[in-house]
Amino acid sequence: MKTKNFFKILTLAVIVLFQSCSDDEEIAVSGLCPLVTSTIPTNGALNVPFDQVISVTFNKQMRTSTITNESFTIEGLSPIEGTITFEDDASGTTVKFTPSNNLSEDTTYTGRIKTTVKDQEGNALQVAYVWSFTTGITIRPIVLATDPIDEATGVPLNKVITATFSEAMNPLSITNATFSLMNGTTAVPVTFDYFGALVTFTPTVNLLPNTTYTAIIASGVQNLSGVTMASDYEWTFTTGAIVAPFVVFTDPLNNATNVSLNKVIRATFSEVMNPTTINNSTFTLMNGTTLVPVSFSFTGAMVSFTPTSALLENTTYTATITTGAQNPTGNGLTANYVWSFTTIGSAAGIPDIGSLDDIASFGGNAGVTNQGINTVIINGGIATTAASTLVTGFHDGLTGAIYTETPLNVGLVSGGIYTAPPTPGNATTFAIAQQALLDANALYIALSPAAMPGGIDPGAGELGGLTLAPGVYKSNSGTFNISNGNLTLDAQGDPNAVWVFQTASGLTVGIAGPTGAKSVNLINGASASNVFWQVGSTAIINSAGGGVMVGTIVTNSGVTLSTAGNTVQTVLNGRAISLVASVTMVNTTINVPN
Template sequence: MKAKILLFTFAILCVALITGCENDDFKEVVGVCPIVESTTPLSNALDVPLGQIITATFNEEMDPSSITSTSFTVVGAAPIAGTVTYTGNTASFTPTLPLAENTTYTARIATKAKDLMGNFLQVEHVWAFSTGTLLRPIVITTDPINNAIAVPFNKTISATFNMAMDPSTLNATTFKVNQGVNVVAGAITYTGTTVSFVPTNPLLANKIYTVTITTGAKNSLNTAMVADYVWNFTTDIIPTVTATDPINNAIDVALNQTVTANFSTIMDASTINGTTFTLKQGTTTIPGTVSYSGTTASFNPTNSLVIGKVYTATITNGAKNVVGTPLASDYVWNFTTILAPPAAIVVDLGTAAMFGAFGGNAGMTNEGLNTVINNGSIGTTAASSMVTGFHDGVAIYTETGLNVGNVTGDIFTAPPAPGTATSFAIAQKALLDANAAYLSISPASKPGGSDPNAGELGGLTLAPGVYKSASGTFKISNGNLTLDAQGDPNATWIFQTAAGLTVGIAGPTGAKSVIMKNGGLANNVFWYVGSAATINGAGGGTMVGTIIANSGVTFSTSGNAAQTVLNGRAISLVSSVTMVNTTINVP
């Protein structure tokens, strides 16, 4: 029996000598030696994340009670605190605090670690690794930008980072919006590298908001920002109507009134239109043109307003400023037009009133067989030779077989015959009177004229009054012009243009006319023209009123057979008057 025991003991000692393992029961015993097969990080690893969990994996299952903070240690500049756990064949060391940047650490598994058979690690396992300098997340852009103003009330607030973030760290604790001390409620989302905050309720007008992203926001490697990121913005003001013309409840408003409204801020011109800016008389919608410039919206009625009526103007909250903020509510105001027709405007033509046409000091020309001056004369301070293609009851002025103009009154020129000293004196006086009348209807003498449609009179119906072209020219090209006397026999119209007057457009159907309505008289229509007037160059049409132009009047063009009619007078102060198959009916 003793021999058997000695033989067994010898066998154990032999195996122990071969394996080199130790356990608690024998100094040297038979068994497989535990070893560390792998580690995380690897030995000599660089740029290890600061949140790294350090692990060692063994070749066999170990005794968990031997895997402790005394057998598994990590040392940097000093030993670091951490929690040691063991699962499967792997021991883990979780640092209590993140590792330091740019630091070398030494991890150590001591020989106190043993397997389930009690076999100890024969040689402690030691490895080193180094952390790097971290690329920390930063906010690179925000919307709104810092110190932005006029921010819309429905603004989605966002911030974009320089790298991918951990979405779980972007929440109501790390992304905060405040208005003063008040916390703003909202929903937070994260996409790509951008975090967004959608307020639950619209932001308040004209308030400063503060947005904070704290260092609790971390990237996908669990690295935090160095410091909180804070920015501010101010919300928009609500636009208001600050003034109107006419003012609310105004009375005696002119029938050619352009209705305007001034805003407290610049508006989005596309939202100022015929839907958002309307004018009504009772339940009747008034047609007109809406325009916007600077901070002013304008409504130009297509037709003249009616005497003694109450009108209601409305600008709806569909009108918005340039960042999309609407009026808080519709803005409504009323006004009443004049209760009686305006006083008659008296224009004294003097001796010029008897002339159907006057060619200043440059003469007059007719081209056509059917030109006639009814109930009036023609004249010029130029020599009689400067009048061609006309005759009166006494003399012929260079007519040809193709150019015949019948003047039912007289022709007044300077000599030679048939001009005389007497006719010359009459022509001079007429030119002086015409010039005086020209000055009397000028903007200087009759200020306050309005431009109902940016210089285009075609297609309009206008009440009596003074009209002045803002651009310096008047046209009648988009249709006929109607002048509505509204039953007033003294209704007077004065049109002022610093430069030209053009009636009609090119083409066989291009002629345009002036139509008198409700008792309007041609004798009460006056045209102040700073340069030249061209009346229906394509021939045809009916013009109305006394035209006093500084630099000439032309009717039709050579070769046109269609008769062009003027119910009025054509007076040029300097240049000539030219007619082609023209009828002038002097009122």
């Protein structure tokens, strides 16, 4: 009987224990009372996202009516508002607090669960649960660079302003409200363009000379995530004075004679011009009082004027470029530029060289190489249908582009460099090179024995020491040499005298040794523009350096002017044209004849 009573008393004690929670922590942990088992974010968490949903997980199901904005609070610098929801899981033990607004950056928040929360049996949390966490710092976009830079001077009047940000920006946030260009208190209208993190601002009118402008990017600009800059970005720059363009040189030169009847007239300016201002009003070509119609084309700073019909023989023409010719900023020449030239007396027997008229060297599809520090191409350009990387040791006198120059390989090309891409080669320069190749092939055929038969070989292949009248000369052995002395070409008073030399294999000028250089001399009115060499393989011109070679050399397989290590200048008054191989020169001067 006593045993039964003991078990009844024990059972009643257990029931009472489970019906009310104890303040004893061990009893609470045993599962009788509710406890917070985890939180998101955890206590002490750092760099918490601004849109964080805060959650608390209990050890048992809770009575939802006891969990409210009074019993579950989040407080930063002040209490924040939010919505409380309960996770729909099997246990129903997780409650979430969703802030009404994003959390503030770099702020420590304190979460608190009060003892008024209860479980399903009505047992209360015995001790308030308190924890804290800290949000991260917003990574805001910044301006890394501008063009012009801050306090820049001498800025061109047609300057396109750019700003490079630390990341790609939202184009919709780049507007006249967030970017302004000011001349004092006057806003300058601009248009916008976007290239990832680069934004361009193009004034709709030219800037004023000698004027300080202020550019402002407002903090309202946003990245792709909607984050703004921390503050406005402001910089200033000052424009330069008006610089008028001028004519650097012309082809033909002023007072040139024996100009070919199919001559393309060219003028190279000090800068790229506005094509719309180069027209029949600003350029005229006159035969006395008769206007000669021309068409226009543009290559960088060079403008070509092509007569629509052949020029007349033995006629003086006057070309004029007026002050109406302007650069892109609207500045014109300060005075009319006028020059004259006279055509040849007769075109008979002179081969048509087409676009090669302005090409000093053509390197087929293999390139053009300079290996000296003093190579100069005067009044002409170089070209190849190869990539621009196969032109080495030169810089373009028209554009300033550099083609693999080193301190030991420096060459100036006054008339432009024309190649296939990559940059600085482009579609325009490649088209010019392709036309040069077509004209080179046509000239090679026009100079061949099939087209010009009857050539003689007065020196059995050796031209040195001879004086030759105009005519066609063909090597019987397949090679021509100029090694026993200089070659003299005597026009006998005829300025239109033509010499054509044909060799099925090679052409060699000069011999080894410091005094081995040989030259071609012109007398009695002979012109370098009327001397042609058709070479079946390779031409080697004064490999020891020095000498003066004359004429347009057209080879199948390459031209070499001097060799590496020679410092004495080698001169070619003519052109070095190769159909399928490269042209190499060392300390060479090439003068392109008119």
